[in-house]
Amino acid sequence: MNPARCFSVVNRCSSYVSSRSMKIYTRTGDKGKTSTYTGKRLPKDDVIFGALGAVDTLSSHIGLSRVHCQQDDILQDLKSIQCNLQDLGSVIATPRASATPQQLENISFSTEHISNLESKIDAYTGHLPPLTNFILPSGSECSAHLHVTRTFARAAERSIVPLLEQHGGDIDAVFKYLNRLSDYLFTAARYCSHHDGIPEEIYTKQTLGDS
Numbered sequence: 001m002n003p004a005r006c007f008s009v010v011n012r013c014s015s016y017v018s019s020r021s022m023k024i025y026t027r028t029g030d031k032g033k034t035s036t037y038t039g040k041r042l043p044k045d046d047v048i049f050g051a052l053g054a055v056d057t058l059s060s061h062i063g064l065s066r067v068h069c070q071q072d073d074i075l076q077d078l079k080s081i082q083c084n085l086q087d088l089g090s091v092i093a094t095p096r097a098s099a100t101p102q103q104l105e106n107i108s109f110s111t112e113h114i115s116n117l118e119s120k121i122d123a124y125t126g127h128l129p130p131l132t133n134f135i136l137p138s139g140s141e142c143s144a145h146l147h148v149t150r151t152f153a154r155a156a157e158r159s160i161v162p163l164l165e166q167h168g169g170d171i172d173a174v175f176k177y178l179n180r181l182s183d184y185l186f187t188a189a190r191y192c193s194h195h196d197g198i199p200e201e202i203y204t205k206q207t208l209g210d211s
Contacts (some may be wrong), residue, residue: 047162051092054159059085061149070144074188084113091170109170117180124191134203145191153182182184
């Protein structure tokens with residue numbers, strides 16, 4: 001299913017449980033265009049769908065990180081973040097120019113999610129040694145996966161930039177959330193490695209002859 005359609009359907013159905021099954025294929029995108037939440041048809045290579053794809057990829061990598069994570073607090077965070085990304089996708093999939101007041105109300109994204117991430121970053125940092133050097137993405141298996149996921153958070157953040165001026169509305173909160181999310185994932189990676197008793201590897205400038 002196209003990410004835009006997925007995000008839109010989930011958002012529309014968030015306030016009630018439908019007895020109807022959701023069809024996996026629709027054939028409506030076979031001509032190279034697909035619909036936003038407002039019903040506006042756009043080419044599949046539009047920046048909106050590029051951003052949705054980046055967020056979808058990010059959420060999938062978070063799911064993979066959950067498989068390899070053993071810390072209950074981080075696991076709970078990651079599941080909550082995936083739900084937030086679903087809501088965040090609905091914001092991206094709703095062009096303001098063609099949205100109704102009801103649709104705009106449905107896709108509101110609270111800035112409290114940003115504050116919540118910041119609180120978690122501060123809390124986990126309090127359990128870690130001070131960061132005085134660049135570290136190499138590595139550590140435990142969970143930590144390594146979180147570092148990879150962090151890079152996809154940065155990619156998703158970059159994909160939002162073209163929408164900041166033209167999209168309006170809650171897109172600013174979406175951008176800030178993704179920015180904080182990459183910081184959270186970096187901190188969570190350090191936290192998991194520390195919890196697993198694996199020391200961080202420090203960056204050192206390599207010279208000829210180093211191995």
